[in-house]
Amino acid sequence: MIRVLVIVGAVGLTLQAFIGLSFLISCLQEKETRASMFALIQFVFMSLFLAVYLILVWTGFFGTAMGISILIAGYIVVGIASLLLFKKNKPNQKALEGTKGLIVGDVKRFDERETVFSRTGSLRPGSEQYETFYREHPEYQAVDDARRAKGGPMGDLGAIDRPHGDINVAMLMASSNLPFYLADPDKVKPQPHFSFKKGLTVKKTTISPEEASERIKGYAKMLGAGLVGIANLNPFWVYSHYGRITRDNWEDWGKEVPITHQYAVVFAEEMSFEMIGPAPHTPTSVESMHNYAKGAFIAVQVASFIANLGYSATANHFRYYENLMVPLAVDAGLGEIGRMGYLITKEFGPRVRLSAVTTDMPLIPDKPVDIGVEDFCGFCKKCAVCCPSQSIPMKDRSEVNGTLRWKLNEQSCYDYWGKIGTDCNVCMRVCPWSHARTFPHRLIVAMITRNALARRLFYIMDDIFYGKKPRSKEGPEWARYKSH
Ligand code: SF4
Ligand code: SF4
Known part of the structure; x- marks a missing residue:
């Protein structure tokens, strides 16, 4: 029996040293200097521990009374720690209800005309829409005019890296070009351009909701979607009025958005860990635009497939x-x-950009998830500490338009974007959920999504290994934003 315990102990300690080594490799791959140093120290200690254990086995120490006592005590400690860290906690029922679990009061549909992108990207001074909007919302006019004078929501693009970031600005503008053309009415609301029986009007194809859901998800993944899910479309999340003008569609501005669809297929595109490392510098915006373009490419084709x-x-x-x-x-x-x-998300943390297709085609909705984010964000606050414009609240969630959530100060966030000329993404970069999904980080995510104690432990470890205010990194050489 003791012999078996000794062998299992050796295997366990070898395994922990292997995890330590894989974490060191992961930190080096992530180009995290500080974390690599701590990971090296950790690995040395883990290896020493294994070496001492093997020496004790070799000397026959575990055959003595003291050796057996230490061995059994070690098993008890490891057993309790594993139970505490791996046990699946009771689910957060509110999270499992999705956005319904966040509703605590009256929710009003949001008017797209009030978003900063509609205001500063669409309204032209002197136009009828400009006059109408600022007559109703004089509170926005001065700040919007100032933003417009600087070039729009992201101000003077690439200002933070000028002049070396200009090549990256050319790249991000190239990616933002595609969604512009994919916003044509025949692309976003496609008509069928294929019929199973040539010459006949397209009829609704007979397909079960199960098969339709499976096919749509498979097709979207094949097109490059990182994650795909289906929701019952809650009318609260449909804009009340159109506010964006992209292709001179002025007649849409101010019209009510009709609610005709019952389902939404949602796509998440992974943003590269390497490209957001330099946030708030220009490579991060190249990556944002790349994934917005990818999202548009996927959404337009899936909409066409359904049509x-x-x-x-x-x-x-x-x-x-x-x-x-x-x-x-x-x-x-x-x-x-x-x-x-x-x-x-569990798979990529906050490193995602989203797009969607709404439809009246019967589908099978997925269920909302509890991955422990509400609990984690309750004590973490790293994004709020690191936000250069202090736009993220340090306080608990509060009621905002009938829903319980953390209220970002969008105005100060966009003011910062305007000042630096990128979409910043510092909050995304520093979030402990953002790490590249290497083997050790997958293991950590598997633990923090099920266990509250693991969340607290790895939050502290994140501060130790990566720092309370992680520094930005260089990013890939081809997207450099500094002169050498
Ligand atoms: S994008 Fe930047 S400024 Fe805006 S909330 Fe995140 S960290 Fe703050
Ligand atoms: S850094 Fe990430 S985990 Fe931490 S509070 Fe912000 S969003 Fe939540």
Whole structure:
């Protein structure tokens, strides 16, 4: 019996040294200097521990009374620690209800005309829409005019890296170009352009909701979607009025957005860990735009696929939204809303951009998930500490438009964007959920999504290994923003 315990102990200690080594490799791959140093120290200690154990085995120490006592005590400690750290906690029922679990009062549909992108990106001074909007919302006029004078929501693009970031600005503008063309009415609300029986009007194809859901998800993944989920479309998350003008569609501005669809297929695109490392510098915006373009590419094709089956579908992407993306993604089971206001997913943390297709085609909705984000964000606050414009609240969640959430100060966040000329993403970069999904980080995510004590332990470890205010990194050489 003791012999078996000794062998299992040796295997266990070898395994922990292997995990320590893989964490060191992971830190080196992530180019995290501070974390690599701590990971090296940790690995040396783990290896020494294993070496001492093997020496004790070799000397026959575990055959003595003291050796047996120490061995059994070690097993008891490891057993209790494993139970405490791996045990699945009771689920957060509110999270499992999706956005319904966040509703605590009256919710009003949000007017797209009030978003900063509609105000500063669409309204032209002197136009009828400009006069109408600022007559009703004089509180925005001075700040919006100032933003417009600087070039729009992201101000003087690339200002933070000038002049070396200009090549990255050329790249991000190239990616933002595609969604612009994919915002044409025949792209976002496609008509069928294929019929199973040539010459006949397309009829609704007979397909079960199960098969339709499976096919749509498979097709979207094949097109490059990182995550796909289906939600029952809650009308609260449909904009009340159109506010974006992208292709001179002035007649849409101010019209009510009709609610005709019951389902939303939501796509999340992974943003590269390497490209957000330099946030708030220009590579991060190249990556944002790349994934907005990818989201548009996927949403438009999935909408067209559904239209070809004879159903109505609307693509929602960077240049055309009828819905709020984050609540839709929560209801589609892709993740939970974090303190910074972004969706946090199990697979990629907050490193995602979202797009969607709404439809009347019967589908099977996915279930919302509890991955422990509400609990984690309750004590973490790293994004709030690191936000250069102090736009993320340090306080608990509060009621905002009838929902319980952390209220980001969008105005100060966009003011900061305007000043630096990028979409910042510092909050995304520093979030402990953002790490590249290497083997040790997958292991950590598996633990923190099920166990509250593991969340607290790894939050402390994150501060030790990566720092309370992690520094930005260089990013890939081809996207450099500094002169050498
Ligand atoms: S994008 Fe930047 S400024 Fe805006 S909330 Fe995140 S860290 Fe703060
Ligand atoms: S940094 Fe911390 S508080 Fe902020 S979103 Fe990430 S986990 Fe939540």
